[in-house]
Amino acid sequence: MFERRLLSRISDSEEARQRQPDLNDILADVLSHLRELFNIRKGSVSIRSDYGMVDLNSALGSFTDAIPLLEAEIASQITKFEPRLSHVNVRYIPDRDKPGTIGFAIHVVLETPDGGRKIKVDTQISQNGQVRISQ
Template structure:
């Protein structure tokens, strides 16, 4: 079992699914996706005990798009490297918009402790909300 502390305490993922309902071969991937959703929706300074947990104010970055994409990618990668230790060889890059109603679409490619490569598609919506989905890994 490779669950985050919050999942262990509540017994469920952020989307309400019970940990016991996910087959064990998928639990680490679901747990990482769950934590990325929490991390990318948190804002710097929101947690007093971890003031650098999360991302900077997204509205400032969104106002400066497309020129601020590099800053956004760097902020996300740094947050993941610091606060999601289960991911190694992290690569974050922007993707072309695919007809969704999001403002920015990014991909996070990484390797799990099991050696498995994973990809998470991240969609930043107009209100600053980040939606994380597991992508298809092509490695």
């Protein structure tokens, strides 16, 4: 199993490539990829028309119908495009303190050289459709 995406590995120096991957480095690369994946609109990548998220503005037209759609979309994108994550579980998390955002908790297993590690990723979708990722 690879620890980082190809372009990330190519840009590193030879010395950095020879050391054992650190779990924090792997996690940082995964989170970076999820940020990219969730902020690209489906259909905008010519070689993979299914890469990226649905248009969030149209999906949020009916809030109650949008939640299950977004949960399924997030899980589908992770399953298809982030092979270092498995056992994907996405849940809506209401936040009354941030009425302009929609939050999700993503529970996954990060595949590592020594097995796997359960992690939780918080995702916030703002009114303008921007997706923020944190752990």
